[in-house]
Amino acid sequence: MNPVTSLKNNIEASEVRRFPGAELSGLAALFVLSLRQQTRGRKLLVLVLLYALPCALAIVLRSLSRPAPADILEFALIYGLVPHALAPLTALLYAGGMIQDEVEEQTLTYLLVRPLPRPALYVCKLLATLLLTTVLVTAATTALYLAIYWNTTEIWDGSITRRMVQTAGIMSLGQVGYCSLFGCLGVLTRRTLIAGVIYIVVVEGLLANLRFMVRSLTVVYYVRVLAIRWLDLPQQIFDRWQKDWGLSLDQIPDGNSCVLKLLGFGVAITLVAALGFSRREFRMKTPEGG
Amino acid sequence: MDPIPTCEVVGPAEVETVVEFRAVSKWYGNVIGLNKLSTRIPRGVIGLLGPNGAGKSTFLQLATGQLYPSQGAVRVLGQPVWNNPGINRFIGLCPEQDAFYEWMTGMDFVSTCARLNGMGRAKARAAAEKALGLVGMTPNMNRAIRGYSKGMRQRTKLAQALVHEPRVLFLDEPLSGTDPIARRDLIDVIRDMGAAGRSVLVSSHVLHEVQALTSNIVLLHRGRLVAEGNVREIRDLIDKHPHHIVLVCDRCRALASRLASCEDVDGIQFLDAESRLLVQTRKPDTFYARLPALSLEDGLAIREVYSEDDNLEAVFKYLVTK
Numbered sequence: 001m002n003p004v005t006s007l008k009n010n011i012e013a014s015e016v017r018r019f020p021g022a023e024l025s026g027l028a029a030l031f032v033l034s035l036r037q038q039t040r041g042r043k044l045l046v047l048v049l050l051y052a053l054p055c056a057l058a059i060v061l062r063s064l065s066r067p068a069p070a071d072i073l074e075f076a077l078i079y080g081l082v083p084h085a086l087a088p089l090t091a092l093l094y095a096g097g098m099i100q101d102e103v104e105e106q107t108l109t110y111l112l113v114r115p116l117p118r119p120a121l122y123v124c125k126l127l128a129t130l131l132l133t134t135v136l137v138t139a140a141t142t143a144l145y146l147a148i149y150w151n152t153t154e155i156w157d158g159s160i161t162r163r164m165v166q167t168a169g170i171m172s173l174g175q176v177g178y179c180s181l182f183g184c185l186g187v188l189t190r191r192t193l194i195a196g197v198i199y200i201v202v203v204e205g206l207l208a209n210l211r212f213m214v215r216s217l218t219v220v221y222y223v224r225v226l227a228i229r230w231l232d233l234p235q236q237i238f239d240r241w242q243k244d245w246g247l248s249l250d251q252i253p254d255g256n257s258c259v260l261k262l263l264g265f266g267v268a269i270t271l272v273a274a275l276g277f278s279r280r281e282f283r284m285k286t287p288e289g290g
Numbered sequence: 291m292d293p294i295p296t297c298e299v300v301g302p303a304e305v306e307t308v309v310e311f312r313a314v315s316k317w318y319g320n321v322i323g324l325n326k327l328s329t330r331i332p333r334g335v336i337g338l339l340g341p342n343g344a345g346k347s348t349f350l351q352l353a354t355g356q357l358y359p360s361q362g363a364v365r366v367l368g369q370p371v372w373n374n375p376g377i378n379r380f381i382g383l384c385p386e387q388d389a390f391y392e393w394m395t396g397m398d399f400v401s402t403c404a405r406l407n408g409m410g411r412a413k414a415r416a417a418a419e420k421a422l423g424l425v426g427m428t429p430n431m432n433r434a435i436r437g438y439s440k441g442m443r444q445r446t447k448l449a450q451a452l453v454h455e456p457r458v459l460f461l462d463e464p465l466s467g468t469d470p471i472a473r474r475d476l477i478d479v480i481r482d483m484g485a486a487g488r489s490v491l492v493s494s495h496v497l498h499e500v501q502a503l504t505s506n507i508v509l510l511h512r513g514r515l516v517a518e519g520n521v522r523e524i525r526d527l528i529d530k531h532p533h534h535i536v537l538v539c540d541r542c543r544a545l546a547s548r549l550a551s552c553e554d555v556d557g558i559q560f561l562d563a564e565s566r567l568l569v570q571t572r573k574p575d576t577f578y579a580r581l582p583a584l585s586l587e588d589g590l591a592i593r594e595v596y597s598e599d600d601n602l603e604a605v606f607k608y609l610v611t612k
Contacts (some may be wrong), residue, residue: 022409023375025405025409026407026408028405029406037391105389106389107388109389110385114407116378116406221391281357281483
């Protein structure tokens, strides 16, 4: 080999400058790719089956000779089971796995060698995940509302439709918190699933039900406050929900404050995760281990 | 297969550095991947050789900005690569791992990779068709990847690395597991890319594969740079190790007896029922210079002389196992 004589093949720093148009186009392709990836595989099937269970339970309980009260089922299933278990589980499966799945399937390489800034790559995948999980949770709550109220007159007078829309909005905000949190966990730890399940049980399950300030650190707390603030509930049901959750109107934050806190938390933790993602090395396993 | 388009090259066609490692070390906990490696990879097709675990994949992952060096600096085309997404427009990587979005077709996969590089939909599709044509995948490009043979998968991986027409290509074991036909085709494609002006760094642990591609090699062993350069120049570097030269003649015993008295001969071994002699020498030039006279001596008539050292396998053995 001849000695190296020059560096004339070098490119100028100006040549490697970023092209926002091309980057946006690349990120749009990544967004579509992420959605296509996540709408395949067993996760979606498992979640659909999981969502079908409370719907089936609601239909059975409403079909009995002495049907369970619809508002009790709404409280237990839509504002109990969904924000406590189904919504965080959905976020954990998708957001927690959005990077780790690519690492395990060794396809992350194809993304990392593209001219896309790493933080933007992470945020783009998170946004696709947030969109998908929001659609899933909205579909689940809508199905639950229909299963609970299908044989009532309320479903036709518009009040339930309004609550369905309001609930979709509240659950979407909840998904911002859950997805950003579990996305961050997926970047910072390899045991996302275990850490996530522990978080769901301990923090969103136990802490959220303690009537101390600490519950304001949970996503469930803000979902409940927003439900109290935004839903058009009959007075009797409104009072019962307040009492059961231990929330009084004069002590809880207003709706806008809740929205800002959830979004602010989501943005802050996403920035941390994006920074972590941009600094983390993802070593792909090779057959030879070289 | 379609012809390779030529690559616009900056500067004259003389030797130029495209990849530079400056005292690069990489540790994985207590395990060392690369050890204070310094090298400048020139333009053209270069073979990155080494046994399994030598650090070839670590080298390529550092060169493509997937890993950050624990020490030292890595530059490609004069630019740092870690967290420098702009440089990725100029480089392409064909990774070793046999990983794809299996549910996609080859066309879908390669055009998605093109779109990730910032191309619009129509341009990406045209670029993908062209890249798949180059690697001979046009007839199969609309089939799902999960049904591809190993050769087709390797070709598709190569196509995704080529789709944005990079200046520098990093190919990690591109011939691994391929059948002879795919191997021959891929070798032709890689050679053509070099001839078209692209810089190609091909890693392999199979020496004859690289020998078919280029005579310029970089040899790694246990994370260290063992040698770099032309095979023949590398041979000059290893003169301290004995060269193996095979002599074919009818009177091997007489020849062996004659050679035994020569100072430059370190060892003699009979091969194939005494029809050939394997001679070890540390002074190959002196030895080769003596051969014509020896052959003319009474009845010795050496019929054939060849050296296994012209084969990369021998160079590799010398440099790595000794």
